[in-house]
Amino acid sequence: MDKKEIKRYRNMSYFIEAAVHIMDEEGIEFVTIRKVSDLAGYNSATLYNYFESLDELILFASIRYLKEYTLNLKEYIKSAKNSLERYYKIWECFCRYSFSNPKIYNNIFFGNHSNSIFQIIKEYYSIFPEELGEHPEELMPMLLKSNLYERNLALLKILAADGYLKEGCLNDINEMTILLYQGMITKILNNEETFNIEDCSETMLRYIKQITTSFKN
Numbered sequence: 001m002d003k004k005e006i007k008r009y010r011n012m013s014y015f016i017e018a019a020v021h022i023m024d025e026e027g028i029e030f031v032t033i034r035k036v037s038d039l040a041g042y043n044s045a046t047l048y049n050y051f052e053s054l055d056e057l058i059l060f061a062s063i064r065y066l067k068e069y070t071l072n073l074k075e076y077i078k079s080a081k082n083s084l085e086r087y088y089k090i091w092e093c094f095c096r097y098s099f100s101n102p103k104i105y106n107n108i109f110f111g112n113h114s115n116s117i118f119q120i121i122k123e124y125y126s127i128f129p130e131e132l133g134e135h136p137e138e139l140m141p142m143l144l145k146s147n148l149y150e151r152n153l154a155l156l157k158i159l160a161a162d163g164y165l166k167e168g169c170l171n172d173i174n175e176m177t178i179l180l181y182q183g184m185i186t187k188i189l190n191n192e193e194t195f196n197i198e199d200c201s202e203t204m205l206r207y208i209k210q211i212t213t214s215f216k217n
Contacts, residue, residue: 008050009127011042012050012051012123012127013127014042015036015040015042015047015050015051016057016061016064016124017040018035018037018039018040019031019036019057019058019060019061020061020064021039022035022036022039023058023061023062023104028062028103028104028107031054031057031058031061033047033054036054036057055111055112056116058107059107059116059117059120060123062104063121063124064128064131065101065105065108068097069093069094070131070132070133070143071131072093072097073133073135073139076089076092076093077089077090077093082162083158083162083164084159084162084212087155087156087158087212088205088208088209090155091204091205092201092205095181095184095201095204095205096197096201098185099184099185099197099200099201099204100197102185103189105185106186115147121144125144138158142155148178148181149175149178152174152177152178153170153171156173157170159212160217164212164216164217165212165216165217166215166217173211173212173215176211177208180204181204184200184203184204187200188200
């Protein structure tokens with residue numbers, strides 16, 4: 001990485017940290033260009049040297065909220081005896097963290113700019129590599145994939161290779177699973193105060209197990 005790139009990433013980190021601070025203290029909906037710029041110590045125009053829009057900056061800042069999930073995943077899955085158990089553990093972990101912070105996770109994976117998430121994730125972990133943690137090599141593609149469809153498909157391909165699922169059914173399994181998850185996180189967002197995170201996570205996992213059982217090899 002040359003000096004110019006180092007400086008660019010350093011300045012990006014100031015804006016990202018400022019946005020994260022506002023999201024923590026006030027909520028994602030209260031992030032503004034002026035607030036971020038003031039906190040980062042730059043004028044508002046400077047922000048556009050590093051980000052296309054406020055929405056893009058918010059998406060960068062949202063990746064910070066994957067940190068707890070990503071760093072705890074290794075511990076979460078270590079008791080799994082095979083790839084199928086690990087798949088369920090990954091989803092259990094993901095549901096617990098995402099349902100605890102539904103606005104942020106929904107913005108990352110289903111927001112207006114979620115189509116550009118691949119480059120954002122790649123660049124974010126170049127700025128904050130320590131947040132990715134250490135994971136088995138076969139899980140890294142899943143953690144760096146650009147959207148939930150690709151992330152889950154990467155895991156399903158491992159299950160098919162291990163003989164748990166039929167190769168020809170992976171796209172159907174994937175579609176059902178992601179639609180189920182999107183529906184659940186939408187329900188939580190619409191009734192955030194009345195939903196129990198543990199119950200939602202258990203329900204989601206039960207349905208995921210029913211889907212995979214239906215397509216077992």
